[in-house]
Amino acid sequence: MTTRAATGPGLDITAIRKEFPILSQQINGHPLVYFDNAATTQKPGQVIKALTDYYSGYNANIHRGIHTLAEKATKGFEETRVAAQHFLGAREKEEIIFVRGVTEAINLVARAMGSRLLKKGDEILISGLEHHSNIVPWQMIAEEVGASIQVIPVSENGELDLSALDTLLSRKTKMVTVNHASNSLGTINDIETIIDKAHEVGALVMIDGAQAAAHIDIDVQKLDCDFYCISGHKMYGPTGVGVLYGKREHLEQMPPYMGGGEMIREVTFKKTTYNDIPYKFEAGTPNIADVIALNEAFRFISRISKDSIRRHEAQLLDYAARQLTRLKGVRLVGTAREKVSVQSFLVDGVHPFDVGQLLDARGIAVRTGHHCTQPLMEHFGIEGTVRASFAVYNTQEEIDAMIEGISRIKGFLQ
Ligand code: PMP
Numbered sequence: 001m002t003t004r005a006a007t008g009p010g011l012d013i014t015a016i017r018k019e020f021p022i023l024s025q026q027i028n029g030h031p032l033v034y035f036d037n038a039a040t041t042q043k044p045g046q047v048i049k050a051l052t053d054y055y056s057g058y059n060a061n062i063h064r065g066i067h068t069l070a071e072k073a074t075k076g077f078e079e080t081r082v083a084a085q086h087f088l089g090a091r092e093k094e095e096i097i098f099v100r101g102v103t104e105a106i107n108l109v110a111r112a113m114g115s116r117l118l119k120k121g122d123e124i125l126i127s128g129l130e131h132h133s134n135i136v137p138w139q140m141i142a143e144e145v146g147a148s149i150q151v152i153p154v155s156e157n158g159e160l161d162l163s164a165l166d167t168l169l170s171r172k173t174k175m176v177t178v179n180h181a182s183n184s185l186g187t188i189n190d191i192e193t194i195i196d197k198a199h200e201v202g203a204l205v206m207i208d209g210a211q212a213a214a215h216i217d218i219d220v221q222k223l224d225c226d227f228y229c230i231s232g233h234k235m236y237g238p239t240g241v242g243v244l245y246g247k248r249e250h251l252e253q254m255p256p257y258m259g260g261g262e263m264i265r266e267v268t269f270k271k272t273t274y275n276d277i278p279y280k281f282e283a284g285t286p287n288i289a290d291v292i293a294l295n296e297a298f299r300f301i302s303r304i305s306k307d308s309i310r311r312h313e314a315q316l317l318d319y320a321a322r323q324l325t326r327l328k329g330v331r332l333v334g335t336a337r338e339k340v341s342v343q344s345f346l347v348d349g350v351h352p353f354d355v356g357q358l359l360d361a362r363g364i365a366v367r368t369g370h371h372c373t374q375p376l377m378e379h380f381g382i383e384g385t386v387r388a389s390f391a392v393y394n395t396q397e398e399i400d401a402m403i404e405g406i407s408r409i410k411g412f413l414q
Helices: 013-018 045-058 068-088 102-117 136-145 162-168 191-200 248-253 288-304 306-326 352-360 374-379 396-413
Strands: 096-099 123-127 148-152 173-179 204-208 227-231 242-246 264-267 272-274 330-333 342-347 367-369 385-389
Touching (some): 045 288, 068 242, 068 288, 096 102, 102 136, 102 173, 102 227, 123 136, 162 191, 173 191, 191 204, 242 248, 306 330, 306 342, 306 396, 342 352, 352 367, 352 385, 352 396
Parallel strands (some): 123 148, 173 204
Antiparallel strands (some): 227 242, 264 272, 330 342, 342 385
16 A cells, blocks of 8 residues: 655655655666656556556446446546546536547547538648647648648747737638647647637637646636647556547537447437437547546545645756756757746757666656657757656656766766
8 A cells, every 4th residue: 555645735755756656666776767757657556556446346348237347337437527527627527528648639629620610721720839649630630621730930938929829810710729838848838818819710729738737727617728638647647548628519519530339329220320428429448447547646636736736846847947057068948937847958969869868877767859749849950859857756856866967978978
């Protein structure tokens, strides 16, 4: 049994770390320093336990069964829907659709909404900060219907230049889709302004919340976005599960994304009628265990509180940026005023991949490369960066270990 850390201000990070079994190991003879949280966070004991409890205690398919195990599994699954509704501030639980993650959520909307909403000559507005998963699905649908993609430009410090919105948005704009926070640079985007301006021209807005869910309070009703999506694995939950929020009016209009069991009302060889939302979009046996365990990730975050998580991570980010800046030959990439705890950087004369490998030899996990944002890297004229991203269980001492590691790299390579 893992111990549970207390909540409130002044987090007990030592206790929080004890909740994450993976963190207590050595990598290459050094204590693991895990700074790849923007790729995926580690999982607390309560999430892992929910998975094993399901498989060892009540594994059964949901919705269709009337036996005890099926009822228990269905209850757990549907409880997560209500938890997700509250986590995102949605009006109704029917507006919550379980998907594999943000990638699937965006593909679902691009396909289902795009095929109905878009026609030749229409425009889809994205931003220069987008992950490939918020670029490619839109390119695919745009190509199919003859629409085009417009891009909000990125300034030197990694913020979006929203002054361009007035020229980019027009009655031709049917869909605006941007991330809440950038996975490569950490920039928190002013999505309130983007949503308001997009709605003024009648466009719908989708927000990719992959990098926001673990850090920023989300209230989809207040934001008034049309769609919002998150991935469980980036917020202390399991892989292979995510949530798509959509306003009821849109979800009801949208055609299904996949056909199969569960998403139907009645099937004949002549015609099939579809189930109500959200089930219309949940064809087949879903990822039951991971949906149930996702609820524990929501519980973990609300126990620690996003406010406390954000404050702790802001201190780490600020400390890391200051220490990295002090190193000769290190350049920060992404210095927006509002950021989640992601810091990209470059070490003069050393390929990011080599920095990553040399840090790994000291037990420090960072990510290197283009972070699935090739257009953004191209904008900065670089191939990629080294990216350190922090979570609630990280410490200043771990940043010191990374700084020590980087400061030795140059000598190492000579
Ligand atoms: N958008 C952003 C901003 C991301 O960081 C990621 C994951 N790196 C994705 C989308 C895709 O998320 P997933 O792989 O969980 O579908």
